[in-house]
Amino acid sequence: MPKQFLNILLFIEQSINDFLMAVNEPPPSLGNENMRNEYPEIKSCLVCSTGHMMLEDMKIFQEHSHKTLRKIFNTEYGFILLLDARPKLLKSLKKLGISNEFRKFIYRMVRQHRVSMIEFDRDADVILGEKFFDW
Incomplete structure (x- = not known):
């Protein structure tokens, strides 16, 4: 060069x-001077339609939000999924009965967009090229 x-x-x-x-x-x-961080941690969140979830997966999220994993949070219009410790999270979602297709969607979104959270919102945009369920 x-x-x-x-x-x-x-x-x-x-x-x-x-x-x-x-x-x-x-x-x-x-x-407390020891608690300050020069570079605070910033996490990114993908926002997409709840239509990317199957109805059965949505019901499982409703049942387990705020309790079982402490990684699923119910919002007024959908859910927020925290993606810390991904391999364990995907296994935990499998144990809850979340469909293989939805777990693959989560995995693809993390890999493609490098996010640490996904918000599923009923009014959010649909991700082109991904399956959409009109329930």
Whole structure:
């Protein structure tokens, strides 16, 4: 690579780092200096239609939200699924009776979009190319 191109890349990298440092300035002291984190954790969430769930899967989510796994949360218009510890979560969903097709959908969404949560909302958009159940 030409030296000029490398210099431009280094300049861009330094500019990004400077910006991140400015944006992530730690908040004023709240009493415990050890609890502040220079870079807070940020999680991403995919929002999609509840129509990507089969009716049976939706009923299982309703039955087990807030209790069994503490990874399924009922909202006014659907559910939020926390995807921490994915392999164990998919096995736990299988034990609850969640369909293989829906578990594969969850896996694909995590792999394609690198999300740590999925919100299933009755008013959200349909993901093109994925199955949709009109129940």
